[in-house]
Amino acid sequence: MQIIKNSSAINGANSDKCKTLEYSFNDKDIDLGIATITGRYPESGYCVNAISKELIYVLDGNGKLCFDNKFVEFEKGDSILINSNEKYYWDTKYCVVSMSCTPAWSEEQHKLVQ
Numbered sequence: 632m633q634i635i636k637n638s639s640a641i642n643g644a645n646s647d648k649c650k651t652l653e654y655s656f657n658d659k660d661i662d663l664g665i666a667t668i669t670g671r672y673p674e675s676g677y678c679v680n681a682i683s684k685e686l687i688y689v690l691d692g693n694g695k696l697c698f699d700n701k702f703v704e705f706e707k708g709d710s711i712l713i714n715s716n717e718k719y720y721w722d723t724k725y726c727v728v729s730m731s732c733t734p735a736w737s738e739e740q741h742k743l744v745q
Contacts, residue, residue: 640665645741648672649721655735662735665690666728668721673743677718682740683732687711694723718744 633656641653648670654663672678677697693706698719705711705726713719730736 645678646672646674648674659735661731661733664730664732664736666730668692668694668723668726668728670724672721676743676745677720679718679742679744680713680715680732680736680740681742682715683734683736684715685713685736686731686733687713688729690727690729692723692726694721694726696720697722 635654635656641655643651643653645651645666648668649672650667650669652665654665656662687710689705689707689709689711691707693704695702695704696711696713696719697703698717702722703711
């Protein structure tokens with residue numbers, strides 16, 4: 632068993648509108664992150680995870696995810712599965728989500744595309 636205390640989680644940011652808290656267990660198969668999103672992310676185009684599936688649980692807030700010009704509305708308590716190589720963007724005024732990736736997330740697999 633492993634535990635990462637909140638005080639040891641790593642603060643980060645994908646942009647001014649997407650702040651992250653990373654809980655890295657140094658496990659290549661799975662990870663956990665918390666993202667607070669306060670606007671459209673990315674600001675233009677889409678983001679894509681080139682390798683991992685992302686399992687998302689909405690902890691707070693609401694909004695829309697756009698997948699190839701199709702919108703999916705979400706709110707607190709919803710869960711969303713995003714497949715690898717699936718282009719999407721967040722459209723929200725405020726939400727906090729828990730994100731678990733398998734295999735584990737790495738910065739190199741996170742891409743911004745048009």
